[in-house]
Amino acid sequence: MEFERHRRLRATSGIRNLVRENHVTVNDLVYPMFVEEGLSGTSEISAMPGVMHYGIDAFRREIHRLSELGIPGIIIFGVPSEKDEMASSAYAPKGVVQEAVRAAKAENPDLVVMTDVCLCQYSSTGHCGIVRDGKIVNDDSLTLIAKTALSHAEAGADIVAPSDMMDGRVARIREVLDENKFEDVSIFSYAVKYASAFYGPFREAAHSTPSFGDRKSYQMDPANVREAMREAASDIAEGADILMVKPALSYMDVMRQIRDTYDLPIGTYNVSAEYSMVKAAAMQGWIDERAIVMEMMTSFKRAGADIILTYHAPDVARWLKEENR
Ligand code: PBG
Numbered sequence: 001m002e003f004e005r006h007r008r009l010r011a012t013s014g015i016r017n018l019v020r021e022n023h024v025t026v027n028d029l030v031y032p033m034f035v036e037e038g039l040s041g042t043s044e045i046s047a048m049p050g051v052m053h054y055g056i057d058a059f060r061r062e063i064h065r066l067s068e069l070g071i072p073g074i075i076i077f078g079v080p081s082e083k084d085e086m087a088s089s090a091y092a093p094k095g096v097v098q099e100a101v102r103a104a105k106a107e108n109p110d111l112v113v114m115t116d117v118c119l120c121q122y123s124s125t126g127h128c129g130i131v132r133d134g135k136i137v138n139d140d141s142l143t144l145i146a147k148t149a150l151s152h153a154e155a156g157a158d159i160v161a162p163s164d165m166m167d168g169r170v171a172r173i174r175e176v177l178d179e180n181k182f183e184d185v186s187i188f189s190y191a192v193k194y195a196s197a198f199y200g201p202f203r204e205a206a207h208s209t210p211s212f213g214d215r216k217s218y219q220m221d222p223a224n225v226r227e228a229m230r231e232a233a234s235d236i237a238e239g240a241d242i243l244m245v246k247p248a249l250s251y252m253d254v255m256r257q258i259r260d261t262y263d264l265p266i267g268t269y270n271v272s273a274e275y276s277m278v279k280a281a282a283m284q285g286w287i288d289e290r291a292i293v294m295e296m297m298t299s300f301k302r303a304g305a306d307i308i309l310t311y312h313a314p315d316v317a318r319w320l321k322e323e324n325r
Contacts (some may be wrong), residue, residue: 003177005061006038006233007254008322009291010151010275017065021302022298022302023193023298023301023314024294024297024316024320025306026069026070026071026072026300026317026320026321027072027186027314027321028206028297028301028305028306028307028308029071029072029073029308029310029313029317030070030071030072030073030074030075030112030267030307030308030309030310031066031073031074031075031308031309031311031313031314032052032074032075032077032269032309032311033054033059033062033074033075033076033100033118033284034051034052034054034077034078034079034205035053035054035055035056035059035077035078035079035096035097035099035100036053036054036079036207037078037079037080037081037089037095037096038055038081038200039053039054039058039079040055040056040057040058041056041058041115042054042055043122045204045205046199046204047054047108047201047204047205047272048201048205048272048276048311049279049283050178050309050311051205051252051275051311052232052287054080055155055203056096056099056100058104059100060103060104060106060107063103063104063107063111063307064107064108064316066111066313066314066317067108067110067111068109069314069317069318069321070193070321071313071314071317072111072112073111073112073113073114073159073192073307074104074111074112074114074284075114075115075116075161075309076097076100076101076104076113076115076117076128076183077097077116077121077205077206077287078090078095078096078097078121078122079096079121079206079207080095080096080099080204081096081184081207083121083122083123084122084123084124084125085123085124085130085131086130086144086147087119087122087123087130087144087195088150089122090118090119090121090122090144090151091144091147091148091150091151091226091294093151093154093299094152095151097116097152097155098151098152098154098156099155100156101113101115101152101155101156102155102156102285103204105156112158112159113156113157113159113229114147114157114158114159114160114161114188115157115159115160115161116161116163116176117145117147117148117149117152117161117162117163117164117173118145118162118163118164118210118278119141119145119148119202120164120206120210121206121208122180122206124211125210125211126208126210126211126213127210127211127215128163128164128165128166128167128215128218128236129164129166130142130144131220133214134212135217136171136217136218138167138238139168140168141164141166142166142168142172143167143170143172143201144166145166145169145172145173146169146172146173146175146176147160147176149162149173149176149187150173150176150177150180150182150270151179153177153180153185154180154235157185157240158185158186159185159186159187159188159217159241160173160177160185160186160187160188161189161190161244162187162189162190163190163193164190165190165193165218165219165220165236166220166239170187170189170234170235170239170240171238171239172230172240173187173240174187174239180246185320187239187240187241187242188240188241188242188243188267189235189242189243189244190244190246191231191232191234191235191240191243191244191245192220192228192231192232192243192245192246192251192254193217193219193220193244193246193259194220194221194222194247194251195214195215195219195220195221195222196219196220196222196247196271196273197247197248198272198273198274199247199271199272199273200249200272200273201272201273201275201276202271202273203212205229205272208260213303218277222250222298224256225253228245228254228257228258229257229258229261232257232261232262232285235283236264238264240264241264241267241307242264242266242307243258243262243264243265243267244264244267244269245258245266245267245268245269245305245311246268246269246271246298247269247270247271247273247274248268248269248270248274248296248305248308249270249274249296250270251268252299252300252303255268255300255303255304255305256303256304258304259304265306265307266304266305266306266307267305267306267307267308268299268300268303268305268307268308268309268313269309269310270296270308270309270310270311270312272311274296275278275310275311275312278292278293278296278312290315290319293312293315293316293319294319295317296312297310297312297316304317313322
């Protein structure tokens with residue numbers, strides 16, 4: 001009987017290393033960080049063991065540690081002390097994100113500093129756009145979203161990442177950045193962002209649960225993939241430099257399709273509940289955390305991600321260092 005001997009190339013770890021198709025490296029990683037205004041030290045986010053809220057000084061020390069691990073980038077989420085209807089703490093020149101950007105750049109000028117651009121953590125409604133008569137209004141939200149992105153660029157952000165899912169935000173942000181001579185600041189668009197239950201722990205972390213309703217009128221329906229292609233096409237046409245697919249684990253088919261259709265770099269966001277599930281099972285001793293996390297990271301690469309935003313980043317960086325020793 002004739003058959004193929006696939007096992008030949010799996011026989012030793014040396015051969016497996018030679019024929020491996022996808023690799024996770026520290027250069028793929030972006031670490032999401034929560035900076036809380038007025039906090040001294042750190043406080044752990046209960047649903048995300050190991051993930052912290054940082055006061056500004058603790059944040060700066062953590063940047064040092066991440067840099068030593070070789071992690072190339074972070075994305076900053078702000079937890080402001082004040083919220084109002086116009087989300088004015090989102091674009092305050094001395095707001096929590098703006099100060100964190102300055103601190104990160106002062107600590108390590110080579111670190112790629114990204115900012116999440118959204119209104120939800122900063123607005124009293126907890127929605128990603130402005131609310132009028134119980135509706136999330138698109139076009140007026142764009143002005144504030146672009147203003148927020150500009151304030152991040154002015155503080156020194158390398159990349160702004162709009163996560164609000166209003167239509168036209170990428171075009172408006174590009175226009176405002178260019179008018180203000182920030183042609184070199186990139187836009188990493190949360191182009192394909194689903195209305196997902198996997199953001200649950202994040203909303204506790206960022207205090208951004210909507211005060212009424214849900215996000216389904218702006219975030220995408222998890223059932224749709226053709227719509228994801230239209231979202232990506234719009235953001236590319238509007239001037240996005242990098243596209244994101246979010247969440248990661250349940251949406252790898254979408255990731256693959258975007259990868260096969262477009263040439264832009266693509267990031268995937270391994271979101272809060274994806275992290276919490278792994279942590280919870282690991283804490284019970286039910287899974288091998290390191291093996292599970294590395295398998296997930298490899299899968300993201302295989303699905304076509306160039307960039308992985310993940311709360312596991314410091315652990316992954318440490319494990320990769322150990323492997324190379
Ligand atoms: C803000 C934002 C959210 C996440 C990133 N940016 C929450 C949301 O849209 O409700 C989720 C990240 C995570 O769950 O880790 N719009």
